[in-house]
Amino acid sequence: MSDEEKIRPEEENRLGRHAAPVPPPAGEPVKTSGVPAAPGMPETAVPTAPDTPQSPAAKSAKPAKKKPARSIRTARPERKPEPEPKKKKTAPQPVEAELDTREAERAYMPIRSRRDGRIGCMGGIMYAAFILCASVLLAVFGWMAASDVLALNKSAESVEITLPESAFTQKTVDVTDDDGNVTGTKTVRVADMNTVAGILKDYGLINYKWLFQLYSRFSNAEMQVSPGTYALTTNLDYRALVKKMQTGADSQLQTLVMFPEGYNLDQVFAKLEENGVCSREDLYAAAADAEFSYAFLEGVGTGDPYRLEGFLFPDTYYFYQGMQASSAINKFLSNFHYRITDEMWQKAQALNLTFKQVITVASLIEREAANDAERATIASVIYNRLNIGMPLQLDSTVVYAIRETGETTMSTELIQATDSPYNTYLYQGLPPGPICNPGMKSIEAALNPEQTGYYYFALDMETKSMRFFATLAEHEAFVATQDYG
Numbered sequence: 244m245s246d247e248e249k250i251r252p253e254e255e256n257r258l259g260r261h262a263a264p265v266p267p268p269a270g271e272p273v274k275t276s277g278v279p280a281a282p283g284m285p286e287t288a289v290p291t292a293p294d295t296p297q298s299p300a301a302k303s304a305k306p307a308k309k310k311p312a313r314s315i316r317t318a319r320p321e322r323k324p325e326p327e328p329k330k331k332k333t334a335p336q337p338v339e340a341e342l343d344t345r346e347a348e349r350a351y352m353p354i355r356s357r358r359d360g361r362i363g364c365m366g367g368i369m370y371a372a373f374i375l376c377a378s379v380l381l382a383v384f385g386w387m388a389a390s391d392v393l394a395l396n397k398s399a400e401s402v403e404i405t406l407p408e409s410a411f412t413q414k415t416v417d418v419t420d421d422d423g424n425v426t427g428t429k430t431v432r433v434a435d436m437n438t439v440a441g442i443l444k445d446y447g448l449i450n451y452k453w454l455f456q457l458y459s460r461f462s463n464a465e466m467q468v469s470p471g472t473y474a475l476t477t478n479l480d481y482r483a484l485v486k487k488m489q490t491g492a493d494s495q496l497q498t499l500v501m502f503p504e505g506y507n508l509d510q511v512f513a514k515l516e517e518n519g520v521c522s523r524e525d526l527y528a529a530a531a532d533a534e535f536s537y538a539f540l541e542g543v544g545t546g547d548p549y550r551l552e553g554f555l556f557p558d559t560y561y562f563y564q565g566m567q568a569s570s571a572i573n574k575f576l577s578n579f580h581y582r583i584t585d586e587m588w589q590k591a592q593a594l595n596l597t598f599k600q601v602i603t604v605a606s607l608i609e610r611e612a613a614n615d616a617e618r619a620t621i622a623s624v625i626y627n628r629l630n631i632g633m634p635l636q637l638d639s640t641v642v643y644a645i646r647e648t649g650e651t652t653m654s655t656e657l658i659q660a661t662d663s664p665y666n667t668y669l670y671q672g673l674p675p676g677p678i679c680n681p682g683m684k685s686i687e688a689a690l691n692p693e694q695t696g697y698y699y700f701a702l703d704m705e706t707k708s709m710r711f712f713a714t715l716a717e718h719e720a721f722v723a724t725q726d727y728g
Contacts, residue, residue, distance in 0.1 A: 391450045392458065394480040402446045403496070405472045406488065406565060408522055410438040432567070433465045439488075447477050448484060455481060471565030472496040472519065490566050501559040504682030505609045508552045509646065511680065515571060518562070525568035533569040537580050539598045553602040553677025554579050575680075582683060590690040599676065605689040606677035610639035613702065615684050617709045622692035624700055624711065633698065635667040643678035701725070 390396060411432050418427045436459045440452040449455050458481045459465060469490040479487065487494035498518045502511055512526040530548035543550045551572065556579035562571055583598075591601045604625055612618045628635055644663035658668050665674045681689075697711040699718035704725050712718040 388451070388454055391454060392481050394478050394483075397478045399476045399478040400447070401474060401476050402448065403472060403474050404442055404446050404448070406434070406439060406442065406468065406470045408470045408525065408565065410435045411470055431466055432469075434468045436460075436465050439468060443484065446475075448475060448479065449481070459485070469495075469565065469567065470521075471563050490563055490570065495563045495566075497561045498564055499559065499561055502555075502557045502680075504557045504685070505679045506555075506557060507643065507646065507679045508549060508555060511555050511575075515562070519564045520562040520566060520571050521568045526572065529568040529572055533572070535573065535576055537576055539580070539583065539602075540576075543599070549676065551576070553599070553606050553680055555680045556582065557680050557682050587686070587690055594690070600673060601689050602681065602686065603673050603677045605681035605685040606679045607635070607637060607639065608688050609679055609681035609685040610642075611637060611700075611709075612685070612688075613708050618685055618688035619691060619693045620695060620697065620711055621700060621709065622688045623695040624697050626692050627695070627698055629672065632671060634669075634671050635673075637667050640665050640667040640674050640678055643674075702727075 411434050413430050414433045415428050415430050417425045418429050420426050436456050437452070440449065440455045440459075443449045443455065444452050462482075462485065464485045467485055468488040471488075471490065473488055473492070473494045474496055475484065475487060475494055486492065489495075498520060500514060500518050500520070502514065506514075508530070512523045512530075515521060515526060516523045527548045530551050532545050534545070535551075537554075539554060540550075555572070555575040558575075558578055560574050560578075562574070587601075588598065591598050594601070596604075604622065607625060608618050608621050611621050625635060627633075641658055641661055641663075644661050644665035645657070658666065662669065664670050665678065667674060695711070696713050699712040699715065700709045701712075701718060701722050702708075702725070703710050704727070710721055712721065
């Protein structure tokens with residue numbers, strides 16, 4: 244080996260043991276070191292120009308030395324080209340594109356082992372792990388949601404909740420027939436389910452507000468629940484909670500309220516509100532506009548809440564807390580309806596009075612009588628005055644006319660200053676309607692008055708009962724002996 248062919252050790256270290264070999268001289272087939280040719284593919288050879296006849300002078304000339312193409316990436320010393328052996332003339336072959344120097348060098352570079360197999364295996368493991376984790380998370384989430392909706396594994400603890408009236412609003416909805424055609428509209432009460440869900444979560448009845456709201460949206464729960472106070476348990480599922488938060492449900496707490504005879508409509512409504520049954524605002528609205536189908540209300544128009552004055556029968560009632568105002572009022576009217584007999588209707592006709600006028604007389608008796616024994620006698624005084632066209636002149640009617648002021652002490656100045664159709668000192672005949680809600684004793688007295696000649700009565704301060712007189716002189720003489728303060 245010549246000195247030029249030797250590679251210096253430092254140069255070998257710099258180039259490395261895997262430096263690409265020098266490509267073979269032109270004309271020889273290109274072979275990759277250590278890489279077998281693909282089956283069925285011919286070895287790629289650099290094409291050479293066909294031999295042409297040379298002149299004697301050209302033959303004598305020495306062939307020029309050709310420098311081999313030097314690799315860009317190698318610094319191997321140049322080799323002296325060996326004389327090419329004479330080749331037999333062959334037929335011209337098609338010229339193929341000469342390989343780029345970089346491609347030729349790349350063909351001689353060592354091939355690294357592929358990592359595709361290892362990367363594919365690791366990717367599959369990671370994908371499987373991701374799917375497994377996502378499945379576990381979804382399963383846990385699904386179990387937690389199902390446990391809340393179905394109340395699974397919940398202990399039974401009793402709690403009392405109140406759905407306030409402020410959580411409900413009025414909404415107009417379409418009324419449809421069996422064929423789905425819109426036949427009209429109606430006003431319903433709907434709940435704010437965000438507020439309801441918040442109350443349920445605060446008391447531990449549900450865990451997820453958003454989930455209960457989602458359930459309510461699909462189950463139309465906003466139109467099913469009602470305001471009120473309910474006794475519930477923490478092991479109730481969503482469906483049971485909605486069922487038990489409705490008026491009339493066995494879980495709704497009831498309040499026992501007693502109304503004495505002689506309460507007027509304002510006092511009745513105030514007591515209902517005090518006991519948490521419903522608000523006075525809702526009660527007045529229902530009394531004015533709600534439709535109640537009873538015979539004693541025939542001919543009574545809507546728009547005025549006091550149209551029901553006298554028909555809110557005094558009694559002891561059970562009310563659901565937070566119940567609908569019209570339902571609460573209907574309890575009074577229904578009770579009154581079942582206490583009125585056919586005989587009572589016939590007696591009203593015999594007296595040539597409407598039933599409302601009978602109740603108006605009964606309300607006057609209720610406010611004036613001191614005991615049951617004198618009710619029929621007071622009725623006779625009222626009818627006697629009406630028959631002769633004499634003003635009734637009852638203090639109780641003036642008190643009702645000025646009830647909003649709270650004044651109860653009568654004076655001549657106050658009576659003269661009160662210009663109201665309820666002022667029976669100024670206006671002759673019965674007042675426009677009842678002044679209170681009378682009991683059955685007063686109603687019976689109005690239908691069955693005594694036959695007397697009395698036109699006056701006054702309270703005896705000593706016996707706390709009424710004294711009756713036929714003349715004004717007798718009445719004034721007795722009043723002069725009493726100290727009415």
